[in-house]
Amino acid sequence: MTELHGLPVEDFPLPDEEDPQLPEAGTVAWRISYDPYSEESGEIFEERFERFLTTVDASRVRALIIGQWGETYEKDAGVIVDLLVAAKDRLTSLEAVFIGDLETEEAEISWIEQSDLTPVLDAYPGLRELGARGNAGLRLSAVKHQNLRRLRFETGGLAGHAVRGVAESDLPALEYLEMWFGVEAYGGSATVGDLAPLLSGGRFPALRHLGLQNSEIQDEIAAAVASAPVVAQLASLDLSMGVLTDEGAAALLDGQPLTHLKRLDLDHNYFSESMERRLRDALEPSGVEVALSEKGHEDEYDGEVNRYTAVAE
Template sequence: MFIDGNEMYVDDNEYDRYLDDNEYDRYLDALYPGKRAADPRDPGETFLPEDGVYRWDRMGGHRETYAGLPVAEHRMLTGRDTVPDPSLFAWPLHGSEVYEEADGPGFTAGLEELLATVDGSRMQAIVVAGISARDAPAVLAANAHRLPRLRSLFLGFIEPDYQISWIQQGDITPVLEAFPFLERLDVRGSEGLHLCPVRHASLKVLRFETGGLPGDVVRVLGRCELPVLEHLELWLGVAEYGGDATVNDLEGVLSGTGLPALRRLGLRDSEIQDEVAAAVAAAPVVARLEALSLAMGELSDAGAEALLSGQPLTHLRHLDLHHHFLSEDMGRRIRRALPGVEVDLSEPQAHLRTWRYVAVSE
């Protein structure tokens, strides 16, 4: 018998049977008719629907890789004489049991345990696992000299069936200050989330998966200098779960002043998606974008009308509006207006236009 994460298996054969794609697909089809598996693409390279990054599937398919690397399994760290090349995997950092809150001493012990097995000088990616990543940034920052090649970090790397609003975060500023060569930072959950204005010369991908992104974090992002950032993705969420950002809070981001290299902008999962669309229609940053996502929120015909009435969007390669509340006529208008743009109008919710909701909140 062995344990992999939270799963227990009698032997390797049972584990292999569980991993069998065909067997799993049959099981999933029977349990959830019509549900598709998580999108295998990397959300740091494109904008995915929420079931591509935040839905349970075969061992959490979207969680099996991070930043193009497979996430190391628990059994790779125990019971082996040799550990594979550290640069070829994303390594999990635990501060406590997965469903228990972690603190600073817990992450310190977890990091020591990890570095006792894996050569930290060759690690390129770390995923901070569990329901709390609150103290992980400070612990990692204090040990930055032992992780000189760290390029990708995920805070809040936990099963997508765990309620996103419960995931604990803290001040993420220390990792941006201590790791000048960090290229990617993903954050899941927003309770306690804090950020100070920073300048970071290497960060290319910055993603926040939340059911409610605090307005003060959004405002600070607009004051940061991120000269090589290409992909910025904000799941704004709803006020009930801390998403109190207003359109005015987005002014710094939409000006693009500190984001000269930005090519993909996602302002997603918002209950004020119509207002966001209207602001985007006149935003200076849009002219240099290749991809824009206003998906997963409560976008209606009013927001789409504002978008079509604003600056040209024909230069875009991709416009993501999936999970929307648009009429069929408005959908046709958008496609006609943007004939050379790949437009995602999947997951229409028009039949529920009297009751709108975001894709991910609690």
């Protein structure tokens, strides 16, 4: 990540860095990480987090990014949640948190063991943005939060209970929601039915962007969205990264009008050229920006065509 909450990322320095020139605490998004394979500092993540709280003015920190915290496939993000909850009286200006900013070289997305993030929202009533990357253990119970504006889950396999927790939450200020569904082989058990409270509208009155992405059931999601009342309140809709075919695109075109949207993202698709033309002809004259550039990967084995989401393992 290069930014969070509109703030540029600043990596909190290692303990052996000489006289680091640190920016003012509230002007950057601080990233704290610990790589057990490349460091010889002797400082584990918990110690690094405490040093961060005592080095910068914790009361002015606005955005916090958690990178690697050790062996992330052995030690889940519960340790991070506990640290954040314990620091709630010190991080009194915290507005944005992202947990799991790891790249492939550090851990595949399916190896990142997440946790129940509900305590973070409970501990920080002023939080405006929450995001997480990783599959196993990711959970959000139905929660009431007055100030959360952005919620983002990046996974290669999103569990149904996590989607239901989001869809059943009371988030009156939520403007931006993004969820990557992934595949069943990596824990993606979420179904279209889990989205029902969200799609019915009224649950999130401030919602303007909805991303239901990276799914092997992308056609089913598109068909559900085509008649979903929530779409009328959106400015942008993102169904990219999944196995979206002509079937799902036809459902969108045959459903409710989408000409009020500013942007419809259908990148990483499996459309025919004729369907791409139909989509553009139907929407672009009304001023809708239609993203169609990226094609998904497919191959054939033993007479069967295989198609893939953008992110899985």
